[in-house]
Amino acid sequence: MSFWDRFVEWATTAETWTAPGDGLLALLAEHLRLAGVALLLSALIALPPAVWLAHRRRGRVVATVVANAGRAIPSLGILVLVAVLAIEQGFSTRFWPLIVALVVLGVPPIFTNAYTAITAVDPMVLEAARAQGRTERQVLREVELPLGLPLLIDGLRLAAVQIVATTALGAVVGPTGGLGRPIVRGFASLRGGGDVELVGASILVALLSLLVDRGTTLLTRVVVPPGVRRLQAG
Amino acid sequence: MLAQLVRWSWIGDNLDDIGVATVEHLQLTVLSVLLGLVVAVPLAVLVRRRRWLEGPVSGIAGVLYTVPSLAAFALLVPVLGLTSLWTPVLPLATYSLLILLRNTLTGLDSVPEQLREAADAMGYRPLRRFLEVEVPLALPAVVAGVRVATVTNVGLVTVTALLGRGGLGAFILDGIRRSIPFPTSIIVGTVGAILLAIALDLALLWLQRAIAPWQRRAAA
Numbered sequence: 001m002s003f004w005d006r007f008v009e010w011a012t013t014a015e016t017w018t019a020p021g022d023g024l025l026a027l028l029a030e031h032l033r034l035a036g037v038a039l040l041l042s043a044l045i046a047l048p049p050a051v052w053l054a055h056r057r058r059g060r061v062v063a064t065v066v067a068n069a070g071r072a073i074p075s076l077g078i079l080v081l082v083a084v085l086a087i088e089q090g091f092s093t094r095f096w097p098l099i100v101a102l103v104v105l106g107v108p109p110i111f112t113n114a115y116t117a118i119t120a121v122d123p124m125v126l127e128a129a130r131a132q133g134r135t136e137r138q139v140l141r142e143v144e145l146p147l148g149l150p151l152l153i154d155g156l157r158l159a160a161v162q163i164v165a166t167t168a169l170g171a172v173v174g175p176t177g178g179l180g181r182p183i184v185r186g187f188a189s190l191r192g193g194g195d196v197e198l199v200g201a202s203i204l205v206a207l208l209s210l211l212v213d214r215g216t217t218l219l220t221r222v223v224v225p226p227g228v229r230r231l232q233a234g
Numbered sequence: 235m236l237a238q239l240v241r242w243s244w245i246g247d248n249l250d251d252i253g254v255a256t257v258e259h260l261q262l263t264v265l266s267v268l269l270g271l272v273v274a275v276p277l278a279v280l281v282r283r284r285r286w287l288e289g290p291v292s293g294i295a296g297v298l299y300t301v302p303s304l305a306a307f308a309l310l311v312p313v314l315g316l317t318s319l320w321t322p323v324l325p326l327a328t329y330s331l332l333i334l335l336r337n338t339l340t341g342l343d344s345v346p347e348q349l350r351e352a353a354d355a356m357g358y359r360p361l362r363r364f365l366e367v368e369v370p371l372a373l374p375a376v377v378a379g380v381r382v383a384t385v386t387n388v389g390l391v392t393v394t395a396l397l398g399r400g401g402l403g404a405f406i407l408d409g410i411r412r413s414i415p416f417p418t419s420i421i422v423g424t425v426g427a428i429l430l431a432i433a434l435d436l437a438l439l440w441l442q443r444a445i446a447p448w449q450r451r452a453a454a
Contacts, residue, residue: 074423076389
């Protein structure tokens with residue numbers, strides 16, 4: 001039977017999608033749960049210090065270091081390392097060690113973009129806002145944040161895409177990682193017919209990443225004030 | 235705690251293997267970024283001539299950038315085979331395409347129109363104007379893109395360990411696939427990749443300064 005025949009048979013079997021625990025739908029749910037929690041935690045950790053430091057125009061060195069570290073840390077390495085350390089410390093859960101690694105990778109793009117977004121606001125605009133009698137809190141909330149929002153959301157988008165991709169790698173360390181499980185299993189059993197689920201799950205992960213990418217871009221349309229959008233467009 | 239995690243004697247005993255893996259890692263990284271550059275630069279030149287292409291070309295590069303490398307490797311396995319060098323290199327190259335394309339365009343766009351006109355007035359033919367005026371002025375932005383692409387790809391090459399290639403990633407996988415996990419091996423792979431990324435970044439930073447001495451003078 002050719003690859004495509006086997007692939008079609010696999011994809012059209014109900015079991016492939018609905019098997020409890022190991023069906024593609026259950027794995028998709030696990031994938032979304034892991035990535036969602038990691039993204040939320042990353043944002044909660046990265047945004048407050050980034051916004052505060054940027055508002056005070058401090059910590060340029062910190063921002064540069066975080067940005068570079070985010071790129072240089074190999075995702076596979078940090079993932080496996082955190083998992084092994086967790087196992088050595090006696091943690092049995094497959095959830096939190098993966099979350100920790102994902103947060104390490106999710107924080108840098110969110111931090112860097114939020115920081116850049118706010119420091120890039122025109123100093124003249126800030127001067128005008130202060131001259132009108134706005135307090136520092138108002139300057140941040142009414143001027144810097146709205147103007148920086150598009151770039152800030154772009155950081156969330158980068159982090160989300162990165163996290164969705166790396167969640168799949170989680171399957172390397174054990175029974176976790178959502179849709180990454182059939183991929184890693186497939187690599188190990190290419191000759192035993194594993195190539196079918198390898199390709200199938202990869203297509204789903206790729207689609208999921210593109211959806212997340214599009215979704216956050218659409219978020220910009222909803223969240224960013226129309227005036228700021230017009231500014232950017234013009 | 236660190237003393238237990240890192241067995242220095244093991245590192246000493248395996249220096250040869252670490253060296254071989256580092257060279258392999260370097261080869262995969264350089265090959266993929268070079269391939270990305272070979273595609274990105276002509277594409278940027280084309281986009282500058284036919285501006286309407288910018289949307290579609292950036293869009294495609296963006297999609298290729300968004301597809302996770304693991305999925306891209308996996309999708310190529312049935313087509314190219316597990317052992318083909320292209321299976322890891324092609325996704326890595328397409329991954330670097332977006333940033334290289336964007337920076338090359340920024341670089342070429344930053345060349346002042348008056349300089350092009352001056353070159354024309356001095357009788358430069360288009361090719362000579364491109365090579366002697368536009369390329370040197372665009373180069374710092376291009377190298378900046380190469381730096382980001384290189385550092386990112388050093389990290390991604392570790393994932394090719396799943397294809398049995400590895401470079402330093404093989405140490406990471408080996409560390410967890412043993413019956414008793416071996417942190418030293420994982421740390422060697424991870425820290426090795428970070429150090430390689432930093433070394434390449436510094437080398438390219440040096441190159442960036444060497445090819446555009448006027449930038450440093452302007453900054454000083």
